Amino acid sequence: MINVLIVDDEPFIRQGLLLLMDWNAMGFQICGEASNGVQALECIRAVKPDLVISDIKMPEMDGMQLAKIIYEQYGGEMKMVLLSGFYEFEYAKQAIKYQVNDYILKPIVKDELQQVLEAFRDFFRERTEEKRHQEKQEQIVLAQHVQSILLGTADEDTVDHVQSLYGTATRYRCLMIETESEQEKQQTEGCLHVEAALNQKYAGYVLKSFTGEKNRVLHIVTDLLLKQEAVSLEQYVTRLYTELSRIQSAAIAIYAGREVNRLEELHESYYSCGKIKSLRFFSAYGPIYYFEHMDTGVFNNQPAGREKQLFDGLIRAIEEHRTEDIRGHAQAVFQFFLEERIEPGIVGIHLHYLAYTLLGLVNRDDSDLSLDGEWMQSTFLQENYAMLSMEENIDNLCEFSYKCAEKLKERQKWNAMGVLARVEAYIHEHYMDNISLKLLGEQFYMNSAYLGQIFKKHYGVSFSDYLNQIRIEEATRLLRRTDYRVYEIAVMVGYRDSDYFINRFEKIRGETPAQYRKRAQAMHTAD
Known part of the structure; x- marks a missing residue:
């Protein structure tokens, strides 16, 4: 709908205009009325109409003065149609100067007003489409520029262009936001909702993943943005997590990269997001991860040798159905990984070994492991260990171990x-x-x-x-x-x-x- 403000000092003229046209049928809606230019400016600031239809002769501030202010303050963004009881060439000259769309003589003829409105409607729609197309092109160019900054390949002109849009910001940080779901469709659709929601509020600060991930959106946060929002980084990210979780069904994980002081250093923050994600396995936090909270020390790529002893302890507890001891053994396994700084990929190999050792224990009298396919869809077997926090992995291992213990007890009973x-x-x-x-x-x-x-x-x-x-x-x-x-x-x-x-x-x-x-x-x- 096109919003219209009617300004005239005669109430019956205003009422007559309301009744003269079927505004909604034509794609218009009356968003306000005013009896003079002063009141009109107050309405304009409040509702920002697309079109102002105003009489010229009014007390306090006439229509021509109003047209001058609208032209000076809003340029071509807000259009105007003037009404007058008589034609004067001087008025027409001024109207042209202030880019008034049209000039209608009173008494108002319905067909003439309808013609003016239809012409404006066509113009408005065309301008809106052009504006949308231009904004889209500008967003594409901006996204390409921000992408080159994140990759560390931007030249000086590119950095200057983005800096001009980011204003006087002096601190920058990249957020990597990911949707997580066992169903790929839900994950992808969730990501589209996240991207749309962010672009609605922070266009120019949002970027699709450019490395192929369909569940990832990048969001640039500056100190200026946080100042405008009047919140700290933690408050902003927490609020963002809550809002994004509410609009879609997939789980959300947010990785807040390292803060940098120059726009051209933003690639360091972007790459630190990936490092945070690889360290998520060792984190007790989540689903929001901050670079400053993570231990980024060097990983150990060599097996330490003690893992088999820890695995054996867990296996014995399962075999003997000592379920009260299972969590303690699971915690000991992951605490060992943490203390020894075992690289997540190596941890994954160990956990796969443990998982299939337990499966072998439970199913060793069965030649067909698929007999209990639903049971084998355990979260511990399906999840990517490196993408979960330590607590999540411990919970999944415990749940799998409890199932193994119960299954073993049941099988032992029958055997x-x-x-x-x-x-x-x-x-x-x-x-x-x-x-x-x-x-x-x-x-x-x-x-x-x-x-x-x-x-x-x-x-x-x-x-x-x-x-x-x-x-x-x-x-x-x-x-x-x-x-x-x-x-x-x-x-x-x-x-x-x-x-x-x-x-x-x-x-x-x-x-x-x-x-x-x-x-x-x-x-x-x-x-």
């Missing part, structure tokens, strides 16, 4: 009976060897502590007591049917210490091996 049958057969076949729960756990891919628990629950005795019973039972058979010496039988049934064998035998049978053999032989003779 327990089958495993116990194989364990029992193995014990009967290898009782004479040096077997233990640890060995059986490795043999049958089961945590030894858990195996001991289900063994005792099923058989009513501990593994060691069960093994001793099997060995002593075999020893009684050998004592009855062979002439082997006691110490020889001890070795044959798995005891390396004959005294310990005798002690175990007496505890189970209530007599020593010699006493048992003697009694057995006596019973055989009596038969």
Whole structure:
């Protein structure tokens, strides 16, 4: 709609103009009325109309004086149509001088006014389109200039041109704003909303990513801009984060680069944004990251060697279903990465190793890992570790570990009976060897502590007591049917210490091996 201000000292003339035309149907709306030039200027400052239709003869300030002020203060941006009860050549000359669009004699004829309005409407639309096109071209040129500054390739003329638009700013900073979502479409659309919102308020300070990322917008912040907004950098960025999060559904991350004192140094701030992003992995902050808050020391690209020990601790907690200990182990893993300054790429390799070690642990009895595809879509497996903060990574690892522990417990429960049958057969076949729960756990891919628990629950005795019973039972058979010496039988049934064998035998049978053999032989003779 084209905004129109009507100025006339006669109320019935103003009312008549309102009723004479179907303003809305023609694309106009009356935004205000005034009875003289002084009131008109107050309205102009308040509503900034596109067209002023004014009488010439008015008290306090007439229409020609108003036309002069509008011309001097607004140039060609605001147009004017003058109304008069009689034609005077001197008025016409002045009207031309002040670029008045048209001059209409009273009484106003509807067709004449309609013709004037239609001509202005066509002119206004054409001018608006030209202005839009010109602004777009200027924005493209400015974006190219700012891009060359951010890349550090701008010449002196380019810097001067951008500096003229940025005014008297003396401090500059690049913000890198990214939308984040598992759905690429949502991420891209979110970025377009962010760009549009920023351009609406800060045109000339906003730039699309020029390195191919569809989820990134760059925003230049100066000390002058912050002064105009009357906020600190932190307040500005926090407010920006809140506003941008509200207008679209993707998550937002903001990286505030290093502050520089000269426009031609802005590339240093831009490149520091990328460095912040690579350091995000080690940050406890987020989703807003400031260069000043980050430790930018040199990374260690070599594995430190202690990570396997930390991984093993986490794996044992999962195997033994000690869920209360999982977070402590996960925190220890990432604290190690932080203290050793392990480069994020190397960290990613370690975490992939850990993830698929855990998957192997959970699925080692399954040849088809895809059977539980939904479960495998865990955030820990899907996310880019380097793009998350340390706390986010710890949370994701804990969530994945809890799932692994639960899955392992469930699988162990269903497999327990089958495993116990194989364990029992193995014990009967290898009782004479040096077997233990640890060995059986490795043999049958089961945590030894858990195996001991289900063994005792099923058989009513501990593994060691069960093994001793099997060995002593075999020893009684050998004592009855062979002439082997006691110490020889001890070795044959798995005891390396004959005294310990005798002690175990007496505890189970209530007599020593010699006493048992003697009694057995006596019973055989009596038969």
